Amino acid sequence: MGKGQLLQLILLHTAWEMGSGQLHYTVPEESQHGTFVGRIAQDLGLEVGELLPRMFRVESQGDGDYFKVNEQNGILFVNSRVDREELCGKSPLCSIHLEVIVDKPLSIFHVEVEVKDINDNAPIFSASKQSLSVAESMLPSTRFPLKAASDADIGSNAQLKYKLNSTDYFVVEEKTNDQHSISLVLVLNKPLDREKISVHNVLLTATDAGHPELTGTVHLEITVMDANDNAPVFNQSVYRVKLLENVTDGTLVIQPTAVDLDEGTNKEISYSFSNSVSSNLFTIHSDTGEIRVKGKVDFEDTSVYNIEIEAKDKGSPPLSGHCTILIEILDINDNAPEMSLKPMLVPVPEDSSPGVVVALISIIDRDSGVNGQVSCSLLPTGLPFKLVSTFKNYYSLVLAEPVDREQVAEFSLVVLAKDQGAPSLSASSSLVVPISDVNDNAPAFAQPSYTVFVKENNPPGAHIFTMSASDPDMAENALISYWIDEKLWPLSSYISVHSESGKVYALQPLDYEELKLLEFQVSAKDAGLPSLCSNVTVQVFVVDENDNAPTLTGPEEGSILLVVPAMAGYMVGKIHALDADSGYNAWLRYELHELTSGPWRVGLYSGEIITTRALDEAEGSSSQNLLVLVKDHGKPPRSVTTTLSVSLVVNTQVVHVDAGLPRMGGSPRPLVDKVNVYLIIAICSVSSLFLLAIILYVAQRCQCQPKQAIVYGPGTATLVCASEVGSWSYSNRHSHILAGVSGEAGAKNDLMVFSPNIPVFSENGEVGNMKELAPDSSVQVSH
Structure with a gap:
């Protein structure tokens, strides 16, 4: 190793790359094992003593274990021979990337070791x-x-x-x-x-x-x-040709021409390639010099070809001339865009906010220029999604508008990538985006309230009505359960609702004489998280049956009526009776039994006993018994009988009798003439009351507020009933009403008006889907 290399090794430095946090070292190639590279622990801000406890380790991203770290001192050193030419070839920059990993806590650092070239390769000729x-x-x-x-x-x-x-x-x-x-x-x-x-x-x-x-x-x-002293000469030293990629085999590229001034065979020229680079893609005709395409010419592989051509004559010795052919390959739009679509949030919850990323899209086009410029679009239009460009040829599919699963459960969309070439090439990718349900819909009843009519004396546990609510959500969010607050006594002793089917049951027989109206709220709750709930008001009207016979209130059985001789139409006495039922069932009529004889008759609806002819003293020798039958208008009718004794008083003394008896010797009362007047007055009064009741009922329903609680208390109901012949009677009696009225815990007076047309009921006591009731129905629902 020379002095320059030694100096470079001694002055080896580290630097943080701007913006990336990457540690950078340099080391010459062919460095020996153990050559110092850098103090990696110190440069990363780690203490040497924590390398082993934190499991300090270095991982190489490529093949080969070129570097290691001394865990005793934190120094990065060369572990094995690094040949830059073997690793990177002719690339001007040669780097080995390392990842430094420490645990507790986990941290990852990126280290780049640049391998510097040294002059370790001598020039080599292709032949000796x-x-x-x-x-x-x-x-x-x-x-x-x-x-x-x-x-x-x-x-x-x-x-x-x-x-x-x-x-x-x-x-x-x-x-x-x-x-x-x-x-x-x-x-x-x-x-x-x-x-x-x-x-x-x-x-x-x-x-x-x-x-x-x-x-x-x-x-x-x-x-x-000796001899052949003129070599072939090309008319150009360099030929330039432009050639479209993907041309067919045999396409003529160029025909260079050389000239030899010799004669005979010294003038005959043979053309050939002087380098082997282009022999795989091009051919040259040895006699004419035509260069043609032999294989596939691809711009994406090589954009320029440099071909050396030799023209050699056939002289002895042969002489040659040379030229260069520069072939520039022109790009055509032969590569369609390649698309990668990665779902990120599928399915999309229906409560997702606009802007959430649904999928990531990346597009590659291997062409260049406008042929490689790609635009991306979303089909069909009008969907609640949009494409957002995040980088060149990188897009995000985001939610643009709120979605509702109950309106659209899933969306099918196509992402289309299209380049700018002519003709344009495109690629597409389909994506189905389902919308997942959230519990955003409360159960809903078909009506704001229900009215049910139930005959009294029903069997215990009778099914009287079925509640039905719908929820457009799905799965557990649409699983509905029904309930009534069982803590509200005494409602729970009368009514029960099945939590799954919504069927309403009467737990005990209902008695119209004790209870005329049950008003309560049924709640429908789904199984979502959080659960949603809705309420509906149910009014159960108890319909009277003729289960009570008339009872006499006076005079007592066997009472004696005293009468003086009088002319016809004289009132002897009056029978008083009551019926605990209501309507027709409490409308009483009075009749004399067929066994009764004599100058007597009884008022059909008044109960007054009146003489039919004048009496004389000869008829007072003995008492006469009157058998009176009191009967209601129910079906079947119920009745009671009473026996009265009538005695004729022969003297003219005025006798005052007890309640209900006429004065002795008094003048006759023209009751028969006044009956029609009474009936007209009664009919007008009852009709006015009926019309007023209808108006009050409609006004009350329009101004009704949601009921918050259920209260219990007594009340008096007035039943107005029309007779078959146009006369009327009234029955006021004590009753109980169970109602869900917020803030009213006291007594409540209700006017209940019934027309002569009694509702018809079914035998099983059910009302089917709020349809028109069949004859003999026991339950009627009012919408």
Whole structure:
């Protein structure tokens, strides 16, 4: 190793690359094992004592274990021989990349060791001997091409200079063309004389510019020939040709022409390649000099070809002329873009924010110029995605707009890459982007509220209604469960809802006389995270059945009625009865039993006992029994009977009787004439009340606020019922109402109006999908 190399080794430095944090060292090639490279631990800011505990190690990115680190002192040294020519060839920059890894905590450092070239390769000629034939008639300055030497080193170590020894007839020159290609020529320095020297043996030496200088030699054997003293001459020393890539085999490239001033066979010329570089891609016709394409010419492989052509005559000795063919390959658009698409966020959650990266796209086009310029687009248009250029030919597929899985569950898109060549070439890649569900939809009922009619005395556990809510989400986000707050007593003792099917059950028989309305909220909740919920109000109206017979309130069974002789129409007494039912079921009528005889009749709806003719004293000899039947209008009707005794008072004394009896000797009451008047007044009153109730009910439903709680309390319901003959009766009785009304815990008065057309119910007590009810229905739902 010379002093210069030793100085370079001693002054070996390290530097951080700007912006990358990479440690850089240099070392000469062919350095011996153990040669110091750098204090890597110190340069990385690591203590020597922590190298072993932190598992300090060096990994090479390529083959070969060229460097190692002494873990005792943190010094990077040469481990094995590094041959720059073997590692990097003729590349001007030769580097070995190392990765330094330490644990606890994990850190990774990048180290670049640049291998410097040394002059370790001597110039080499392709053959140890070159033979030339030179006519003695050649004039000075005639030039003969030689095969130059090659040097595997680079830079000044590969810069060669040539010299000849032991001759004054020839000199050697180097010629550089505009493509920086060096040609070596032998120049005739003075005229030759075959008679003096027929063969010149010359040693050609090639010396490089390294330190120390290395040399290579070749023996030149120059034979001086007589006669043929004119060599072929090309009309140009350099021919320039432009050729499109991918031309077909046999395409004519150029036809260089040489001229020989001799005659006969000395004038006949044969053409050939003087170098072997182009023989694989081109052919030359030996007689005409036509150069044609033989293989595939690809611009992406080589853009310029430098071909040396020799024209040799057939004289003896043969003479030759030379020229250079420079073929420039023109690029055509023969490479379509190559696309790589890497999904990053697939599927895309439907709550993703615009700007999230869905996929990364990289595009490569091996052509050059406009043929290699690529534009990228997204098809079809109108999708909620867009392409964002992050670097040359690098794109990100990002979400441009919010997406909703319930509207579109997945998107199929095509990324199209198109170059600017003519004709344009393109590549495409398809991507299906599914949208994943999030729980963003609460269950929804088809109606804001439901009204259900249930006949009283239902069997325990009867199914009275089915709730149904829908959720457009999927999987567990659409799995709905139904529930009622069971803590709200006493609602839980009356009603239950199945959590999965939404079926509403009556847990016990309902009694209209005790409970007329159940109003509660059913909640539907999905299984998403977080769970979403919605409520619906359900009103269950208990429909009365004729399960109570009329009861008599006066007079008592067997009571005696006293009557004085009077004319027809005289009121003897009045029967009072009540029915715990409502409507038709509580509408009573009074009749005399068929076994009863005498001048009596009873008011059909008033219960008043009236004489049908004048009585005389002869009929007062004995009492008469009246059997009165009190019957309601239910189906089937229920009834009760009572027996009263009527006695005729023969004297004229005025007798005052108890409640319900007429005065003795009083004038007759024309009750029969007043019945029609009463009926007209009743019908008008009830019709007005009915119309008012309808208006109040509609106004209440329009102004109804969401109910927050369920309360329990008593209330009085007024039932207004029309008779078959146009007369009316009223039944006011104590009732209980369970209702979900926020802020009302006290009593509540309700006016409940029923038309004579009683709803029809089914036998099984179900209402199917809110459709029109079939005859004999037991449950009616009002929408």
